[in-house]
Amino acid sequence: MIRLTKQTDYGIVLMSQIAASHGAQFTAPELAQETHLPLPMVSKILKALTRAGLLVSQRGAKGGYALAYAPAEISVATIIAALEGPIAITECVEESEEACSYEATCRVRSNWQRINQAVSGALAGISLEEMAEPWKTRSQVPVALRPPAPRPPAPRP
Amino acid sequence: MIRLTKQTDYGIVLMSQIAASHGAQFTAPELAQETHLPLPMVSKILKALTRAGLLVSQRGAKGGYALAYAPAEISVATIIAALEGPIAITECVEESEEACSYEATCRVRSNWQRINQAVSGALAGISLEEMAEPWKTRSQVPVALRPPAPRPPAPRP
DNA sequence: TCAATCAGGACCAAGTCGGTCCTCTTTGGC
DNA sequence: GCCAAAGAGGACCGACTTGGTCCTGATTGA
Secondary structure, eight states: OBOOOHHHHHHHHHHHHHHHSTTOOBOHHHHHHHHTOOHHHHHHHHHHHHHTTSEEEEOSTTOEEEESSOGGGOBHHHHHHHHHOSOOSSGGGSSSOOOOTTTTTOSSHHHHHHHHHHHHHHHHTSBHHHHTSOGGGOOOOOSBOOSSOOOOOOOOO | OBOOOHHHHHHHHHHHHHHHSTTOOBOHHHHHHHHTOOHHHHHHHHHHHHHTTSEEEEOSTTOEEEESSOGGGOBHHHHHHHHHOSOOSSGGGSSSOOOOTTTTTOSSHHHHHHHHHHHHHHHHTOBHHHHTSOGGGOOOOOSBOOSSOOOOOOOOO
16 A cells, blocks of 8 residues: 555654754653654664664763754655655666566556656655644645546446 | 555556557456566456446456546546555544544644645546556646755765 | 663564465357 | 356465564763
């Protein structure tokens, strides 16, 4: 299914939590408590985000994690990419030019790129800053659109 | 990762193949041959698409599958939904109101809806008709947009 | 020196996916 | 009326991915 892993899900929650207190530094246990997520998981994810360069860490006593960039500069797409690699809706859009054997005959190949761009464009259009505050308060138009989506065929009797 | 299952991937390929020959009827073996996908898989997927109402099937000798709607009326989102259920980027946007236990404290809950809408909007904006022909030939603007996506932070040294 | 923190793996149970196969039912042609 | 071609519907299994835990270091401030 088109679904983020829980790790990424949690990662966005954590980043949002940090973003909500501008520039503050949090320890893993603090974040685990505030988000009600299991500490080992939180710790694991924070490490990954640090390795990816989205967080900066301070070791030792009085240590913790803080954002490496302003919330407005970090998009949801970036966080996803940090935790699970480049967004690739399908194997055949992955950069690894591992030549899918059907490439020559596959008529949709080029269109996968397009779908992928649509999705990652949508995700790149949402910043951490926006994630940190409830949606309601924002007067926003939805990000991706095109006239009324083709009405989904009703389930046949 | 944000990735479609192969079943869905193949499903879109198959639907596109059928769409490319307007209204024609194909047998599973024919489609397997044209797309170079394993027959049992093809068969399985066609059955699922039929059950979902996107294809109509004709049993018996001279049987086969054909589209239930015009290619322009079927969106990629519809196909995905048919094969793997409603698009839900995260557990907490699933309709089943299975009350995630953190709901009260989760600050991003409402924003997941938004991400989900962005993604499904992007997918709903691409029709099967477009998938059936190579991208190059179309003079299209990308589907999902918003001004220049916030530049992704460069990987830190 | 010690306790608090982060870093980096190893490890495992459970679930999901990709793929195959088998047995029915339906239908058209001879 | 019989047979072959085709779809319908499952059962089944191996392999991989995920979610989650735990352990052992390395740093650093008090």
